[in-house]
Amino acid sequence: MEGLWMKTGSKNNLVIAGSGSTSGGNYNDVKINGEGRVNGDLECVHFRTNGKSEVKGGIQAESVQVHGVSKVAGEVKVQQFKVNGHAEVQADVKSEEVKVYGYAEIKGRLSSEEVEIKGGVSIKGDCEAERFSVKGGFHIEHMLNAGNIAIDLYRTSKVKEIGGEKITIRKPSHSLLDKVKMIFNLSGELSAESIEGDDIYLEHTRAKVVRGNHIHIGPGCEIDRVEYKGSFKSDKEAKVRDCVQQ
Known part of the structure; x- marks a missing residue:
């Protein structure tokens, strides 16, 4: 299943339900409920994983929440980075607030x-x-x-x-x-x-x-x-x- 886009103001919401992949881009809210992959850099307001996600680029957002397993290839630059499962970032993490209630692996x-x-x-x-x-x-x-x-x-x-x-x-x-x-x-x-x-x-x-x-x-x-x-x-x-x- 590919991503589902929902219009909110000037930006789209991105929801991947089940299993699917999509390109990177600029969105409002991004939710992955199941198993999803984003092939590129991602800029959004909120990013949330409720299953398993992989981002082949970096993430710039107000908040990133991981409830499950998430792997990010590029830099994560956010206001809040919250992990309730397992997160792997293969570059730097820059955030005003970091909360890890599971396990986070940061390669930078x-x-x-x-x-x-x-x-x-x-x-x-x-x-x-x-x-x-x-x-x-x-x-x-x-x-x-x-x-x-x-x-x-x-x-x-x-x-x-x-x-x-x-x-x-x-x-x-x-x-x-x-x-x-x-x-x-x-x-x-x-x-x-x-x-x-x-x-x-x-x-x-x-x-x-x-x-x-x-x-x-x-x-x-x-x-x-x-x-x-x-x-x-x-x-x-x-x-x-x-x-x-x-």
């Missing part, structure tokens, strides 16, 4: 004002945001740079470098974490080469270097070197091999 960079992860995300490039919060896990191959970083570790996470103003990395309460680990066989730990910020609190983190003004190393941490300016505190269950006040 992620730039956003606010990133909220309640699931998992993999980013090949850098991640830049004003606020970055996670209740789940993530893998960032390069740098995470955000003003406020709040991470609840439900699974093993990895990042090369972290930079921010306030950085808080915690492990959830033992009772809740134990239930999650029993169901999904997961462990919560973060590994990084360097972490740098103003106020830093870490739990269950492995890092080569932690630099900052006020640093609190909590339980389960293994840190090779801490460099601090203001204050430093270390939990008795943490391992800090070298500590220097600058």
Whole structure:
């Protein structure tokens, strides 16, 4: 079945119901209910997948919502990027707000004002945001740079470098974490080469270097070197091999 076009104002709506494909273009709302493919760049107000979709170009829109599985070959530039299933973007994602309640794989960079992860995300490039919060896990191959970083570790996470103003990395309460680990066989730990910020609190983190003004190393941490300016505190269950006040 090919796409169905419905006139709304000066632009058409595009609906693919069942299975079908269409060319790219400029639309009002785009909905894929079933399995659909767009062969080119797509510019629209709202894009929504309720099944399986593939866009052979990029997407520029006010919002992208994935309820199912979606693969995008080009850059995604939107105001809101929301994933309730599985999304793969083979280029950069630029969005004012990113919410992932499933899993997102981004082969380029992620730039956003606010990133909220309640699931998992993999980013090949850098991640830049004003606020970055996670209740789940993530893998960032390069740098995470955000003003406020709040991470609840439900699974093993990895990042090369972290930079921010306030950085808080915690492990959830033992009772809740134990239930999650029993169901999904997961462990919560973060590994990084360097972490740098103003106020830093870490739990269950492995890092080569932690630099900052006020640093609190909590339980389960293994840190090779801490460099601090203001204050430093270390939990008795943490391992800090070298500590220097600058």
